[in-house]
Amino acid sequence: MHVSLNMAMSLDGKIATAQRGPVKLGSGYDFQRMGEIRAEHQAVINGAATFRAYPKLLHVQDQALLQRRQALGWSPQPISAIASSRLELPKGTPWEKAVDSERWAFCGAKAPRARINALEKAGVKVVRSRQPRPGAKEILRAFERAGITKVLLEGGGEFNASFLELGLVDKIYLTVVPILIGGKDSPTWCEGKGFKAFPRFRLRSQRELEGELYLEYEKTLAPLGQKP
Numbered sequence: 744m745h746v747s748l749n750m751a752m753s754l755d756g757k758i759a760t761a762q763r764g765p766v767k768l769g770s771g772y773d774f775q776r777m778g779e780i781r782a783e784h785q786a787v788i789n790g791a792a793t794f795r796a797y798p799k800l801l802h803v804q805d806q807a808l809l810q811r812r813q814a815l816g817w818s819p820q821p822i823s824a825i826a827s828s829r830l831e832l833p834k835g836t837p838w839e840k841a842v843d844s845e846r847w848a849f850c851g852a853k854a855p856r857a858r859i860n861a862l863e864k865a866g867v868k869v870v871r872s873r874q875p876r877p878g879a880k881e882i883l884r885a886f887e888r889a890g891i892t893k894v895l896l897e898g899g900g901e902f903n904a905s906f907l908e909l910g911l912v913d914k915i916y917l918t919v920v921p922i923l924i925g926g927k928d929s930p931t932w933c934e935g936k937g938f939k940a941f942p943r944f945r946l947r948s949q950r951e952l953e954g955e956l957y958l959e960y961e962k963t964l965a966p967l968g969q970k971p
């Protein structure tokens with residue numbers, strides 16, 4: 744299993760305002776790059792708050808990228824997945840209605856049966872946890888059982904942190920956008936409880952385009968203070 748994460752953040756490290764609504768951060772190139780990164784993965788997944796802000800399919804638009812996926816023997820589009828304990832999500836969204844696209848929903852033990860049934864009827868594969876909230880490891884195990892070994896996390900900060908805290912993220916794509924969002928309650932791309940031993944990542948590439956910085960990091964084996 745290989746897990747990547749792709750996020751855009753402001754200069755002050757924020758990904759949205761405190762209200763958690765949709766915010767356009769990156770440029771047209773950042774959007775294009777998001778498609779390129781998605782195209783390299785078999786499944787793309789969001790946490791519930793991100794889905795509430797952007798209830799969309801996590802699709803690839805570019806035809807050349809779609810053809811490259813098919814050459815690999817992959818489905819034209821990556822699976823669009825979400826994780827939500829009780830499936831308290833907007834109803835009737837393009838994601839829910841997209842019958843020709845593979846969609847997965849990970850939920851907790853207390854997700855209402857009626858909501859699960861409605862999603863299944865709409866063609867969504869629902870994976871229900873025995874825990875109140877679907878955990879990062881069980882999400883990856885479910886993908887792996889279906890032969891999916893390249894998964895992309897697209898936020899938000901709380902969902903990302905649940906994977907980072909378990910050392911499950913191999914690669915981080917980060918766009919630094921030269922704006923300030925501010926606000927102590929505005930989320931960063933890694934929320935959660937914080938780390939005791941600080942996970943360490945190695946810079947693999949950096950690129951500047953129109954004032955935005957495109958960074959790519961990969962996991963090293965040892966946390967800060969230990970030899971990698």
Ligand SMILES: NC(=O)c1ccc[n+]([C@@H]2O[C@H](COP(=O)([O-])OP(=O)(O)OC[C@H]3O[C@@H](n4cnc5c(N)ncnc54)[C@H](OP(=O)(O)O)[C@@H]3O)[C@@H](O)[C@H]2O)c1
Binds near residue numbers: 749763764878900934
């Ligand atoms: N700039 C960017 O690149 C970017 C990208 C994505 C999102 N965003 C922004 O980020 C904001 C949302 O971020 P956020 O940190 O507030 O929320 P989030 O990470 O999107 O969602 C967190 C929610 O996901 C559900 N969840 C299910 N399984 C989980 C698990 N294993 N670990 C953690 N959460 C799990 C929980 O909701 P339930 O209780 O319902 O299960 C949890 O409250 C939005 O404003 C969005 O616009 C920005």
